[in-house]
Amino acid sequence: MxxxxxxxxxxxxxxxxxxxxxxxxxxxxxxxxxxxxxxxxxxxxxxxxxxxxxxxxxxxxxxxxxxxxxxxxxxxxxxxxxxxxxxxxxxxxxxxxxxxxxxxxxxxxxxxxxxxxxxxxxxxxxxxxxxxxxxxxxxxxxxxxxxxxxxxxxxxxxxxxxxxxxxxxxxxxxxxxxxxxxxxxxxxxxxxxxxxxxxxxxxxxxxxxxxxxxxxxxxxxxxxxxxxxxxxxxxxxxxxxxxxxxxxxxxxxxxxxxxxxxxxxxxxxxxxxxxxxxxxxxxxxxxxKEHTKEHPPIIGIASSSGFMNIYIEKYLMNREIGFGRKVLQLLEMYGLSYEHTPSGIDNMTLVLREEQVSPSIEEALITTLKEKLQVENVKIERDVALIMLVGEGMRDQIGTMATAAKAFKDQNINIDMVNQGASENSVMFGIQQKDEDKAVESLYRAFFD
The missing domain is CATH 3.40.1160.10 (Acetylglutamate kinase-like)
Structure with a gap:
């Protein structure tokens, strides 16, 4: 049937x-x-x-x-x-x-x-x-x-x-x-x-x-x-x-x-x-469910625009118990959902769909983050595009990141953010929205041509 x-x-x-x-x-x-x-x-x-x-x-x-x-x-x-x-x-x-x-x-x-x-x-x-x-x-x-x-x-x-x-x-x-x-x-x-x-x-x-x-x-x-x-x-x-x-x-x-x-x-x-x-x-x-045929390490390249980054910086953030939870609670308070949260030891980036963050919410969120969490720096960057390399074979492929980085470098495209899940089925790059199509073309030539 x-x-x-x-x-x-x-x-x-x-x-x-x-x-x-x-x-x-x-x-x-x-x-x-x-x-x-x-x-x-x-x-x-x-x-x-x-x-x-x-x-x-x-x-x-x-x-x-x-x-x-x-x-x-x-x-x-x-x-x-x-x-x-x-x-x-x-x-x-x-x-x-x-x-x-x-x-x-x-x-x-x-x-x-x-x-x-x-x-x-x-x-x-x-x-x-x-x-x-x-x-x-x-x-x-x-x-x-x-x-x-x-x-x-x-x-x-x-x-x-x-x-x-x-x-x-x-x-x-x-x-x-x-x-x-x-x-x-x-x-x-x-x-x-x-x-x-x-x-x-x-x-x-x-x-x-x-x-x-x-x-x-x-x-x-x-x-x-x-x-x-x-x-x-x-x-x-x-x-x-x-x-x-x-x-x-x-x-x-x-x-x-x-x-x-x-x-x-x-x-x-x-x-x-x-x-x-x-x-x-x-x-x-x-x-x-699983591949039944031979397939390349990278299956496809996708892109999506309309995102924004909220960059939060605080010294010794990694030592502060519950900091991430408090940040997400503040997002919930303003009715915001997040997409990704790449982080370092003293900083974290929240990736959101920018359509849900009006200028008034943006201003209030920055003020609240500084007052309630005593963060040293909050920076918001709009007009972000996410570029995704997808393929279950990439976990066994050496040099995927090097190839992608060179493709971006050759087109003079700056990478604002990199995020890869534990499954290693995909790797995501955050770039300026104006470079979205150029990035996809460059990656396609690097991995498929």
Whole structure:
């Protein structure tokens, strides 16, 4: 049994949905299909999810949302007409949108989540109808019917483990199950969505829940590449990588998979294959628990911007019991989360996402650190990019750091911070954001050319 997930670009138009139908039809093991909301058909197009969010926000403010409503209905209408679907599909879709608009507005977060989820939900109904029309016995199954239960956290829900007790019954269905991604239901019956891009998470949850042999994630690229193709020209495709390597790459900027998506598959050891809806015969990239093929020491190079460093210096910091705990408590007091904490004997650096630190919070944090912890120096540096070298083979490779340092030196790029975990699966460099693309290109030439 295979669980297959199709992203927004794979379901953006009637033409794309026809491709999806042929992919499912070509392999009878593809028994569960997870769908996203319609994505962009071209670069200037609007995603249906974005239109739904705008509609919900206008409705909450009692503003006219007819423009957004018409655009959303038109998107589904165009696809339904091009696919020659029965009118019942559009009646169900429009009825659901009207029902949501008239829903309870007393809890805005739940109201918005219900609208966001409808993008996937309505698309699943449309795709199921199309499958049946082309001879694939299929049925739309909602997360509520399947028993996909989530925490009571709008926009950032987490799966409740007792969901698996009911999800396993999806194996017993003879027809193809078409399942909307991105959301589940709380015990109270409210809709809560995963974080943005969460249809990947739904696919992995179902693969785990039904003990699938394979989880296929169809998108719009032939494979995962060793570096960003928009930065490096014709980068090498990665044939195979491990869950751990993919997790590191996703965190550091690879947007092929949601960075939380692999956990359910990882726990069950289910292989994940990234494939291209527009070129389904391409082998894609396989993500497994352990490498089964020969592989280079460095699998990929990723980068992500929008970080900041808080540099704290205090003499004899290493002798002061509880100093690190006190620093993190102050971050918690200001509602801040940190990413990394490289340190020396008398100093430590906190790496944070800078979007959460406003100028007023920055000023208050500096004052509090100096007053409460008596630190000698606090320096904040914004516009930081993190560059990540990833590969489980680097632990056995001599000279990785030397090669990276020379690549930076040749391009006159200063390294502000280096951080390597105990697992030695990755090494991270903090640099100025303006040098991000140049650094990735330089490292790619050093390790892959």
């Amino acid at each position: 295979k669980v297959v997930k199709f992203g927004g670009s794979s379901l953006a138009s009637a033409q794309q949905i026809r491709k999806v139908g042929q992919i499912v039809k070509s392999d009878t093991e593809r028994k569960i299909v997870v769908v996203s909301a319609p994505g962009k058909r071209y670069s200037e197009d609007e995603k249906v999810t974005d239109l739904l969010i705008s509609l919900a926000e206008k409705s909450l403010q009692d503003q006219d949302y007819s423009l957004e409503m018409n655009k959303i209905v038109q998107r589904y209408q165009e696809m339904a007409e091009e696919l020659s679907l029965n009118e019942e599909v559009m009646v169900a879709i429009e009825s659901r949108l009207d029902q949501l608009a008239a829903g309870d507005k007393s809890h805005p977060d739940y109201y918005i989540d219900a609208f966001k989820a409808s993008g996937e939900d309505n698309n699943a109904k449309l795709v199921a109808a199309y499958f049946n029309q082309i001879g694939i016995p299929a049925s739309y199954v909602s997360p509520k019917e399947a028993g996909l239960l989530v925490t009571n956290e709008p926009h950032n829900a987490r799966l409740l483990p007792d969901s698996y007790e009911k999800l396993i019954t999806l194996r017993e269905r003879e027809e193809v199950v078409v399942f909307p991604g991105f959301f589940g239901y709380t015990h109270e019956g409210d809709i809560c969505t995963f974080s943005r891009g969460g249809s990947d998470i739904t696919g992995a949850i179902l693969a785990s829940g039904v003990n699938a042999d394979l989880y296929e994630n169809f998108t719009d690229v032939d494979a995962i590449f060793a570096a960003n193709p928009s930065v490096v020209e014709n980068p090498m495709a990665i044939a195979e990588l491990t869950y751990r390597e993919m997790r590191e790459l996703s965190y550091a900027g690879f947007s092929v998979l949601h960075d939380e998506a692999l956990e359910p598959a990882f726990k069950k050891g289910i292989p994940v294959v990234i494939k291209n809806t527009n070129n389904p015969n391409a082998p894609g990239t396989t993500i497994t």
